[in-house]
Amino acid sequence: MDVRFINPFLNGTLNVLTTMAFVEPKPGKPYLKKDSLASGDVSGIIGLTGSATGSMALSFSEGAILKVASNILGEEIREINDDITDAVGEITNMVSGAARKELESIGLTVTAAIPTVVAGKDHLIKHVLGGPSIIIPFEIEEGLFAVDVCISTLKGT
């Protein structure tokens, strides 16, 4: 996968979470992932089409999403429930939007579908392109989360 795709998703994630959830995630070193196992307990997945095609997932550990969703909603949430899955869907939507805006600046016009959310220990993330995907890990005090991106331009570059 093209390394040009990393920064838009990294920057988009930081932008959304600092602005809407008032947390300051620390990004780790991106790496390649070949299996479908999610790195978190709840994941939002969104399909991408246009001059680059594929999918992006945002996968949160329980600790991280409870903090992030509580901050966004302005109330303490103590367990993964419907409020959490709804919040993960909207965060995925916003990160995709912010990343796609940055991709547009490097000449790639990408549109997105409506996200879906999967929750549960050891759930799978099935990318449209099959994989491998690039994982961009992040950390906040309350836990880990990661962006899991698998996209390719039409030429397959």
Place this chain on the structure above:
Amino acid sequence: MDIDKNMGIVVVDDFATMRKVIKNLLKQAGYKNITEAEDGVEALKVLKSEKVDFIISDWNMPNMNGLEFLKAVRADSKLSGLPFLMVTAEGLKENVVLAIKAGVSGYIVKPFTAAVLSEKIEQIAEKL
């Protein structure tokens, strides 16, 4: 100019999270009459049954998306004059142009701060 904090506002978004975020911010800014709808279809029903003075709508929604909803509002002689603020993750230039051509009153790209939302509403309301 003082903004009427009693004006009826409908917040349209398929995600309850974003409806709640916007509703909380509006309440903090002093707005009192806020209604919610999950998509354009539901929002049109609200517009026909309740007094609404200001629309805040997402773009990406099932059933009827924000752009289709905007066009439906502008095509209805009883609703066409309503201020319509699009609050969306769709920041692509071609989409902003589409919304402007369809008659959007204002456009905010998510993520956004409370200050941005408040300022944009006041800018639009002052022109009424």
